[in-house]
Amino acid sequence: MIRESLTEIRHTLHQYPDLSGGEQATAERICTWLAPTRPDRLHREIGGHGVLAIYGDESHPLILFRAELDALPIQEASNLSYRSDFAGKAHLCGHDGHMTMLIGLARRWHDHPVAGVRLGLILQPAEETGQGAAAMLADPIMQDLKPHRVFACHNIPGEALGHVLLRKGPITAAVHSTVLTLKGQSSHAAEPHLAHSPNRAIAQLLLAAESMTRADRTDPSFTVVTPIHTLIGGQAYGTTPGQGEIHLTLRAADDNRLATLQTLLLAYANKLAVQDQLNLEHTILEAFPASINDPDAIDEVILAIQDASLELSHLPAPYAWGEDMGHFLATWPGALIGLGSGVDLSPLHHPAYDFPDDLLDTGIDLFYHLLQRYQKS
Ligand SMILES: [Zn+2]
Ligand SMILES: [Zn+2]
Known part of the structure; x- marks a missing residue:
């Protein structure tokens, strides 16, 4: 052969x-x-x-x-x-x-x-x-x-x-993907003030990802938070969305630092959810130690x-x-x-x-x- x-x-x-x-x-x-x-x-x-x-x-x-x-x-x-x-x-x-x-x-x-x-x-x-x-x-x-x-x-x-x-x-790095789901209440698009919309929370989380990133890997406290995907409402132009989600990957030098980063992100998301009367759920996917x-x-x-x-x-x-x-x-x-x-x-x-x-x-x-x-x- x-x-x-x-x-x-x-x-x-x-x-x-x-x-x-x-x-x-x-x-x-x-x-x-x-x-x-x-x-x-x-x-x-x-x-x-x-x-x-x-x-x-x-x-x-x-x-x-x-x-x-x-x-x-x-x-x-x-x-x-x-x-x-x-x-x-x-x-x-x-x-x-x-x-x-x-x-x-x-x-x-x-x-x-x-x-x-x-x-x-x-x-x-x-x-x-x-x-x-x-x-x-x-x-x-x-x-x-x-x-x-x-x-x-x-x-x-x-x-x-x-x-x-x-x-x-x-x-x-220690890496995982986090999905944050924010559920509130929709309203007529003409009356957005009557909704509990995830719009503002998701916008602030997108910006927070940038401010939580310290990309210098020679520093052991480096962290990288990357927004991967967002979803808000649907293509229903008469409706202020009542729910949405944001998917992010989190990276840190070791598992403890990643856990701390996740806690910080969740605490911030929770604060935003309370402010806008949203229910927050989170799921962790694709975890790499x-x-x-x-x-x-x-x-x-x-x-x-x-x-x-x-x-x-x-x-x-x-x-x-x-x-x-x-x-x-x-x-x-x-x-x-x-x-x-x-x-x-x-x-x-x-x-x-x-x-x-x-x-x-x-x-x-x-x-x-x-x-x-x-x-x-
Ligand atoms: Zn690969
Ligand atoms: Zn590979």
Whole structure:
């Protein structure tokens, strides 16, 4: 049987993207590619379409590497021969590359197993919606794992190709989305003074988002509040609206600071609701805990970077985006590692973004040298 190259695998994953929660076909492909690497254990359908593969003797410490299965609900803009076959769906965050790295790592393990450690691969569903990691971790199979370390990398456009970017402590922000619903009472549009309308409260919340944002990420008290969506009344021109909603994302350096920010926002929304006799309800969606890197794990990554002769940069501040890896890092010690994917590459989630195939070997080398580090210790 001819073994597909890793580049071919990445292109196939790119061409057939699945959205969060619907990654059945992608997970199936992954298992087909992993089969020749002969995992000792292969579990499917964990927390949705999650896959767990484990290699090596049960008595040895387990080192986990995690990648994401899902693509984004965005129309790709490219002329690539392997561009997405599915309208409105595309791998624009590089998860196709991250998955391929794990297949490459499994192949290298199969050809040259590392004595004294166990290799585990996690392919998680629904990263982009912040649901897949928690769903996988709720499965008893995951709870029984007790790994020594868990690692993942994310490619970082705008940084030199192949440079490894590290940070002890938080590397990605704590993020969640909040929906504030304001219910009052409508009136005739000719008599707006008789309504309890959400108009003023929502307008003030839009402005408050700006004043609550402190965007300097090198300051640990940075916060970013972004209005995402508003809805007031309907297209009924005789009616002063009696209800509305505003959706915002909140970001902070860690989970406690995010909780404080949420409390401040709610207190302000509550004050506005009382002023205009509105009933306030709130819901939190898509919560990503901060990804907190274990300092010892980072020291181990630094040694592996030296072993693999890679370039290293230390990040001065956490990224403002959220990452589902935060759930795994809150459960087990490890690290989320940044891998520069090129200074001229389109940003993540941009319609023209495409993961650079030249980065595949860098990630596999780094992970393989990390495995060897645990053999030596
Ligand atoms: Zn993404
Ligand atoms: Zn991503």
